[in-house]
Amino acid sequence: MKRLWLLMWFAGFVLAAVGGAAAAQEVVVGTSVALTGKYDRTGREQLQGFQMWVEEVNARGGLLGRKVRLVHYDDESKPETGAKLYEKLITDDKVDLLIGPYSSDVTMAASTVAEKHNFPMVSSGASASEIWERGFKNIFGLYTLAETYMDQILEFGKSKGLKKIALVYENTAFPRGVASGVKAKAKSLGMQVVYEEEYGKASTDFTSMIVKIKARKPDMIVGGSYLPDSTAFVRQAKENRLTAKIFAFAVGPGLPDFGKNLGLDAEGVMGNTQWEPTLNIPGAREFADKYKAKHGHEPGYHAGGGYGAGQVLEAAVKKAGATDRDKVRQALFDLDTVTAFGRFKVDATGKQVGKPGYTVQWIDGERHVVLPASAATRKIVYPFKDWAKR
Amino acid sequence: MSVRQLAVAAALVAAAAALPLVASEYHQSFMLQLFMMVALAQAWNLISGMTGYVSFGHAAFFGIGAYAGALLLQYGFPWWLAVVKGALIAAAVSAPIGLLTLRLRGPYFAIAMLGLNEVARIVATLWVDLTRGGSGISLSPALLPGLSVNYYTMLLLAIAATALVAWIHRGRFGLELRAIREDEGAAEMVGVNTVRNKLSAFVLSAAIPGAVGAVFVMYTSYLNPSSAFAASLNIQMIVMVMFGGTGTVWGPVLGAGIVMLVREFLWAQFPALHLALLGAMLLVVVLFLPGGVMSVFARRKRMRPEVITRESR
Amino acid sequence: MQELLDPVVLGQLLIGGLLAGALYALLACGLNLVFGVMRIINIAHADLMLVGAFAAWVLFATLGLNPVVALALVVPAAFLFGYGLQAVLIERVVGRPLLASLLATYGVSILLVNLGLLIFGSDYKSVPVWQGSFVVGEFVIPKPRAAAGAVAVALALGVYFFLERTRLGKAMRAVSEHPHVATICGIDTRRIRMIAFGLAAAMAAAAGAMLSMIYSFSPLTSADFIQKCFAIIIIGGMGNFLGALYGGLLLGVVEAYVGGVLTTQWAEAVAYLLLVLVLLVRPTGLRGAADVR
Structure with missing residues (x-):
């Protein structure tokens, strides 16, 4: 019996070690999206938006000359799973940048974790204003408020x-x-x-x-x-x-x-x-066409938001000149830019104030x-x- | 408990206590969840493993403790008091519930507990003034203790739950509980106070999830009715105990370890697959290994755990 | 609140309640049939219903079959599936303590739900046929619900008369009421159990096929239904076939009126409240239940 215990103990450690390694020469962007559960459909669209941005930014030569890699997990549409996953992204995957999950309730949980680690998070899938009424300094919204x-x-x-x-x-x-x-x-x-x-x-x-x-x-x-x-x-x-x-x-x-x-x-x-391919925004049509060619249907706004979140991160990192958390946070506060998703401009709480619905x-x-x-x-x-x- | 078992236990505790010195935050998080499952599995073991009253709704007490903890933290109570009160509130709620439901036999008790967990979830959803309903409670990081506090508290709860089960298992109380499991009528006839015994076991087994729930909410910082009263938590408790060995001291610990490792391997990539696997594990154990994995290791032992095969009819 | 005095509103709620209740009834009857014959509470019963719902969905998506037509395929297939499940798995826990069967069927349930998630994902599905409604005076009767209700009642009564009138049905009742005597009389109880489980699975799958026309469903939908079923069989008496029929209709109507007087969230809670209340007042259910121990 003792042997079994030892075996389990070591198994635990070996297992733990497997997940850890992250290459140094990459910019790792982490996110969780719902791939199962009630937000499955919308979460998947959002993820496809992120992924298109990652492909494009790498084709452009990456961020700060480094290749971008997306790490994503399925939060099962559950806030508590989302919280665990962001804990994992920050402490285990040691990501450089964070994109928020889909839905306001998962974001409520995930943003608390980001705040605890003082890690800025660009949220493209949440719009309930109470998220920005908690005095947090690390959650930046793209969506027009619910x-x-x-x-x-x-x-x-x-x-x-x-x-x-x-x-x-x-x-x-x-x-x-x-x-x-x-x-x-x-x-x-x-x-x-x-x-x-x-x-x-x-x-x-x-x-x-x-x-x-x-x-x-x-x-x-x-x-x-x-x-x-x-x-x-x-x-x-x-x-x-x-x-x-x-x-x-x-x-x-x-x-x-x-x-x-x-x-x-x-x-x-x-x-x-929040967005439509037909809107008169630079880049919107191009994104929609590429997306359609790849996934076979016109993108909805969840996909557009995912893509836009990537662009916002890109703009912030360029402005900050680094992936350093404090610099990126400041850049996100200062940023006033137009992505394929529309204008991005937040107030002092990180709440979106620039984009119409x-x-x-x-x-x-x-x-x-x-x-x-x-x-x-x-x-x-x-x-x-x-x-x-x- | 033999000297050897004590030595193993001491070594495990020492290793767990020293882990934060070497392991990353993520591995500590994993261990924290393992401790949580050990404590919950032991709680379920205490009532269902020992007395044979199978609860399909112990997540209710976890949820009550979690809500109590979250609200107390918001009202400015220190974290340790929130945990203690989480346990006490869950225990206090469980007493009248136990008094009523423990009169029910076999499937009726199981179904009543299943219903109870749903009722608790609905109460948490509809009592918006207290719980904020489906919006959930999001705790500010300023109110929350650090990871190491959560880690050691959860470890302590896992140890306490296991020690409690070990202590009960050895003593007269445990003997009487097992007598109830084997044949409640006969136990009553030879003078066992079945009502008091069952109720004591039930209240103790509710207090543990209450405390665990409060620590859990300090760890995840967010709580809503469906995460507090999750059916999957019931599944996990039952599978872990069944898999390890019902009514034994070490079975739930072993079961929790195995299930958590399976989960960790499969969870991130295949969430549905890992639950399907739990279902398959449960089937295999019920059909072919009623004593759980422990029965394989403990063949020589005088007392074999056989709640399933010998439960009274 | 004043609209609740309006006879049109009251009548409309009654119609909605009865039509929903008919499906509950069909589902619960199968659960009670199994319990009656082998003293097993099948926690996976509502998952068998979803097997039927997904089968109907697949048949609609691929062949364009209307779920009512698809019953001709779904019902026999489900019967065979249930028969096989009993032969391979459930038979092993017959006669063992209730907890073994409870946990075994719980395992089947977890397995089915998550296989469903693996195959179909958690998107909500539905089968859009016969949309719209009949208008009868001031009342509106949705077509798919009317069809589902009619099929449910017909099937439940059909199985009832099978139990009452046919040789095989009588043998099944004999096994249910006096298993030992039945064995002595030369009834092959094992075969009876397999047929009973097959019938129950067929009824559940039929309920599922009908459900597919009315509600959006995902593999996780079964959780709500199984708990409502428990409430129904406890209200109607465990093992009592007709009790489940009445109990199902009753729950449907009660839910509709609670939804009318209070809110839909309360309506969803009422089954659990009834369940807990009935158990506390009458630990063996409202109607004289079959012996459980």
């Missing part, structure tokens, strides 16, 4: 004389951020939230909720959601003949899968996007930017067509 996601749509609704809003959202950091933004904006516009409910899971059966919403006869249905729940809600809304002038959801409608899963039922549904709508089986008018590729379709008349 709280502002629905502003344009609510303003549009107001302009059409709409008053009553039904608001449903998942009970995690990002959807809650969207919801609190909707409530604040509705109040300032003099609109009324006639129905509000949180739900716990993407696989929720929304029937009871929809029956109640129907009884309140809202003008607008607004969802603080991710992909699976927004898809399920629209499907069940159709089944139960829930009608309103506007259907708007966070995340889901901004992704190609939304149209793929819902087919014709996606028509007219509005959503938000956009509104999309599914029209004729395609996702089009409809708001703001300056970026629109199609005119907004209003009102949402009654299910019975489709």
